[in-house]
Amino acid sequence: MNVNGPVASRTVAYDDFMGDHLDDDRWTYLTIPGRGASETWTCFEPPAETRVGEGTLDLFVPRFTSRLRRSPAIGNIKRGLLSRSGFSTSDGVAVFALDMAVTRVGEMPTDYGDGFASFMLIDAASGWSFQVCCNGYNTFGFHDSPRRRYRSHQPTTVIFAAAQVPGTIGRSRRHEIIIDSRDASVGWWADGKLASRVEDADIPASLHIALGLATLTSARPIAAEPVGDASGLSVSFGPVAVRSATNTEGRATAGAHRGQQPHGSNR
Numbered sequence: 386m387n388v389n390g391p392v393a394s395r396t397v398a399y400d401d402f403m404g405d406h407l408d409d410d411r412w413t414y415l416t417i418p419g420r421g422a423s424e425t426w427t428c429f430e431p432p433a434e435t436r437v438g439e440g441t442l443d444l445f446v447p448r449f450t451s452r453l454r455r456s457p458a459i460g461n462i463k464r465g466l467l468s469r470s471g472f473s474t475s476d477g478v479a480v481f482a483l484d485m486a487v488t489r490v491g492e493m494p495t496d497y498g499d500g501f502a503s504f505m506l507i508d509a510a511s512g513w514s515f516q517v518c519c520n521g522y523n524t525f526g527f528h529d530s531p532r533r534r535y536r537s538h539q540p541t542t543v544i545f546a547a548a549q550v551p552g553t554i555g556r557s558r559r560h561e562i563i564i565d566s567r568d569a570s571v572g573w574w575a576d577g578k579l580a581s582r583v584e585d586a587d588i589p590a591s592l593h594i595a596l597g598l599a600t601l602t603s604a605r606p607i608a609a610e611p612v613g614d615a616s617g618l619s620v621s622f623g624p625v626a627v628r629s630a631t632n633t634e635g636r637a638t639a640g641a642h643r644g645q646q647p648h649g650s651n652r
Contacts, residue, residue, distance in 0.1 A: 396480050396626035399468065399594070402442045407435060407466070415465035415595050417512075428465030428597060435464070440624055442466075446598055447490060447617040449500050463500070465597035467509070472629035475590045479564040481506060483596075484623030486557035489521030491616030497543075497601040502620035503527075504560055504596060508589035515571050515583070516595075517560045521618060524558065526573055526581055527601070544573070544581045557623065564588055596622050 400411050415428040436443040446463055472479055487502045497520075505516035516527045526544030561574040571583040598618055 396482055396628040399470070399625045399627045400442075401624040402437050402440050402622075405438050407437050407442070411469055412466045413469055415462060415467040415507075415597070417462070428462040430463040430598070433464040433598065435466075442596065442622040443619070444502070444596075444598055444622075445617070445619045446500070449600060449617060462503075462597055462599040465503075465505075465595050465599070467507075468594040468625075471509075471591040471593050472627055473591055474564045474566050474588050474629070476629075477565070477567055478628070479566075479592070480561060480626075480628040481564075481592075481594060482559070482561040482626045484557045484559050484621075485517070485519060486621045487519040487521045488619045489616060490618060493522065493616075499616060500598060500600045500618050502597075502618060503599050504562075504622070505594070506562060506564070506592045507595050508591065509593055511589060513587065513589050514595075515562060515573075515586075517562065517573055517575075518599075519558075519620075524575065524580075528571075528583060528586075544583070557621070564592070594625060594627075596625075 400408060416425050417428065430446060432446060432448070434443075434445040436445075444464060449463065472481075483504060485502060485504055492499075499520065501518040501520040503516045503518045505514055507514040507516075512529075514527070514529050518525055518527060528542045528544055559574075559576050561572075563572040563574065564570075565572070566588055569584065569586050569588060571586045571588070573580045573582070598620065
């Protein structure tokens with residue numbers, strides 16, 4: 386396969402978001418470890434609104450609440466939806482693609498602590514992650530391994546696109562993340578153009594998809610004064626398409642039972 390360009394046309398839909406509610410057989414809330422050995426934190430922001438229909442998953446937070454920095458490397462994932470299916474990366478090339486449109490509510494963001502939308506690939510066991518983000522004005526990436534103890538207090542790697550990808554308010558952009566286990570690379574394509582490429586990547590054998598809204602403090606020194614909660618964010622994710630040799634069902638870290646409000650939520 387030629388992987389020098391986007392290959393989304395060869396993918397199949399994981400979720401087309403054509404129903405009138407979130408498919409609980411496909412998605413659950415992301416959970417991450419807290420500060421204590423037995424503590425977990427469910428990425429569920431009570432004020433956030435979730436809507437599904439007509440080919441999009443819409444998430445809206447009118448005003449970000451306090452940042453509970455329980456996992457320093459992640460910062461604070463406000464609402465994170467994790468695919469119940471895992472996707473193999475060990476058999477050559479795996480492709481993950483979707484459209485994303487982000488609109489800012491309130492003040493212009495000044496740093497990563499002011500919130501952004503995230504399209505993330507994550508290994509639920511180790512915490513390895515690669516994500517494409519947009520704060521309504523700029524599009525950028527993060528690469529991290531938040532659950533590894535030796536990395537827990539190190540800054541997250543910020544990925545700036547080689548060719549600038551402005552986050553025009555409300556404009557939908559096509560993002561593709563191509564994982565190639567043959568040469569240990571991760572490529573991010575935006576609107577058909579290569580935005581960034583990470584080489585010599587330690588790629589897990591299986592990855593899950595996570596969609597959501599987050600804030601981040603570890604990519605910069607933590608300010609002496611807390612960032613003001615003066616803004617919110619709205620994002621529309623288009624259909625999620627995947628090309629992977631195999632799926633590994635049932636390995637997601639479940640954050641809630643169907644039809645129930647999760648415990649240990651981000652409040």
